[in-house]
Amino acid sequence: MTNYVTGSTIKQLREKKGYTQKQLADLLLVSDKAVSKWETQKGLPDISLLEPLAKVLSVSVAELLSGEYVTNRNRAGNMMRTKFYVCPVCGNVIHSMGEGSFSCCGILLPVLEAETTDETHSICVECIENDYYVTMNHPMRKDHFLSFFAYITPNQVQLKKLYPEQNPEARFFRTGQGILYAYCNQHGLFQINTAESQKNG
Numbered sequence: 001m002t003n004y005v006t007g008s009t010i011k012q013l014r015e016k017k018g019y020t021q022k023q024l025a026d027l028l029l030v031s032d033k034a035v036s037k038w039e040t041q042k043g044l045p046d047i048s049l050l051e052p053l054a055k056v057l058s059v060s061v062a063e064l065l066s067g068e069y070v071t072n073r074n075r076a077g078n079m080m081r082t083k084f085y086v087c088p089v090c091g092n093v094i095h096s097m098g099e100g101s102f103s104c105c106g107i108l109l110p111v112l113e114a115e116t117t118d119e120t121h122s123i124c125v126e127c128i129e130n131d132y133y134v135t136m137n138h139p140m141r142k143d144h145f146l147s148f149f150a151y152i153t154p155n156q157v158q159l160k161k162l163y164p165e166q167n168p169e170a171r172f173f174r175t176g177q178g179i180l181y182a183y184c185n186q187h188g189l190f191q192i193n194t195a196e197s198q199k200n201g
């Protein structure tokens, strides 16, 4: 029989977090006997428990299932590898320093591929004092609106969440060359390099 999650993975991760079986059980609202069974391969956690289990063990469901988790590797993060994920159901915006596996409302979110701006999604940038003033001539109706602007440099992310009826604008403190993003709920993610935007005025 193939187990979708192994007892040794659960045990290792639990010990790494410093939880006793009882503490882990309490967090998941199951009995400590159940946890003991999982760890000794006498039982498997219910599928519905995988997400909460991964959460309390601070790993992704994928890591929990594969048993191959990334342990404090302290990889040098570079914001320029930033990825965005938007939940099509609730509109949740997830920003990640690299590609990952994220789900929301029961859906595994696809990574957004940014496009260069087009005529109807053109990001306008103005330098005002120490800021970039970013706008787009775009509807802000409930069914079609910009959901966020973001400005990303190698070591910083600034994100302005937008809602229908608001003005499609954001002000970001200038911290160097980077990428400006705008996300339209219907047409997706658009990007422009700040260097380019200044060339164009």
Ligand SMILES: [Fe+2]
Residues within 6 Å of the ligand: 121, 138, 144, 145, 184, 185, 186, 187
């Ligand atoms: Fe749009």
